[in-house]
Amino acid sequence: MNCESSLKLENGKYMIRDIDILGLCKKYGTPLYVYDAAKISEQIALFRRAFKGIDLKIKFAAKSLSNINILKLMKKEGIGLDTVSLQEIQFGLQAGFSPEEIVYTPNIEYFSEIIKAAEMGVSINIENLSNLEKFGKEFGNRIPCCIRLNPNIIAEAEREKVSNWHNQSKFGISLFQFDKLEKLVEKYHLRINGIHIHSSHAIMTTEIFLKGAKIIFDLAKKFPDLEYFDFGGGIKVADFEGENVIDIVELGAEFKVVFDEFCAEYGRKLQLWFEPGRFLVGESGYLLTEVVVRKTNGDVEFAGVDSGFNHLIRPMMYGAFHEIVNISKPNGIKQKYSVVGNLCEIDDFGRDRMLNEVSEGDILMIKNAGAYGFVMSSNYNARFRPPEILIINEEAELIRKRETMEDLLRNQIEIEI
C-alpha cells in the first residue's frame, strides 16, 4: 500500500503541489531532479502509523538521497539517520542531528573508521567478526555495539544482485559463525545493545520478514543487554500503478503481535529501528529530461534524451523499472518508444514504453527517481550532474546547482607532458 502520487494533471499541465513542472524545466533547464517534501512527510507519517504502539525509531538511510536539505527535512520530521561512511555521519551532524540520533552501519570498513565513529558518539553497528574482535580489544564493554546478522534465509529475489539475505551475501555475520560470535562476546565482555538485519527489497513480503524476525528473536535471548532491533531498510514502493508491494500497515500489525510476545518473554520492551531509504524518498523524486533526438531504426522508435545512466543508473544497473511520462503532450496519441540516454554505451531508461506521442523538445518525466538517483550519478562522458530542486512550503527551491566545467576539472592536476 502506498500513498497517492503527488503528481497531478490540471488544465493540461503536470503539477506537483501547485508548481508547474514544465515551468521549472524552462527556468532551470534539463536534466533536472525534483523532489516533493510533502510526499516525504506523508511517507514518514505512514511508516509511523504502520508501527503504532511500538517504540519505533526511523533512521533515514542517507545513502539513498543525501542532499543536506533532505537530511534537514528528516531532522525536522523528528527521525534519525542511518549512515554508511564517516562522511555521511558528517553530513548528518551538519544537518543538525545529534550523534545519538545517528547509526553507523558500514560494511567492509577499516577498523580505524569504527574508532572514529565511536569517538563521534554515534551508534555502532558491526557486521564482521574481524572488526568485532578489534572492537572488543579496543573498547571491551565501555561502549555498546549492535551486531549485524545475516540470517541466511534464501532470498526470493528477482535479481541475484540484491539478495542480501542470501547466504552468498557479503553483508552481516553469518549464522554459521554464531558460535564464534558468542565466544568473542564472552571473551571481551561485549555489551551487545542491538541486533540488526537488513533485507533487500526483493524479499520483503510479510511472511518472509516475520520468518527472519523469528530467527533473530530466538538468537536474541542469548544477549541480555539488548535495547533495540534494527530491521534495516528494504521496504519497496510500487514501480507502477497497481504493482503488488508489501502492505506496510499489515506488516506492522502482524509484526506487533510477535514483537510484543518476544518482549514479554525477554522481560522488557525493546525499541524497533528501521533504516528506510527508498520508502521515504523514492516516490518523492522525479528526473526530468528533454527529448533531443527522435529516430528510428526501422523496428524501434527511439526517444533520445539529454540524460543517461550517469544521472539515473538503476535501469541499467538493476534492470529497475521507472515509469516514464511525456509531460509535454498529455493528450498525445499513445505510441511505443524506447527511451534512451545520450551516453556512448547501451543506455536505456525504458524499452517499448507506451508514451503520448513524442517529438523533439518534449520533456519526459522519469518517476520514482528520489532514491538512489542523484546519489549514484557520475560525470561519465564528462557530462554535468543535474541540479536538484526541492518543492517545499509551496515553493520550488534550488538545492543544488548544475555543475560546470570548473567542477569537472577541480581535482585534476595538469603536469608537463
Ligand SMILES: Cc1ncc(COP(=O)(O)O)c(C=O)c1O
Ligand atoms: C544497512 C542498510 N540499511 C538501509 C538501507 C536502505 O534500503 P532501502 O533504501 O531499500 O530502504 C540499505 C540499502 O542498501 C542498507 O544496506
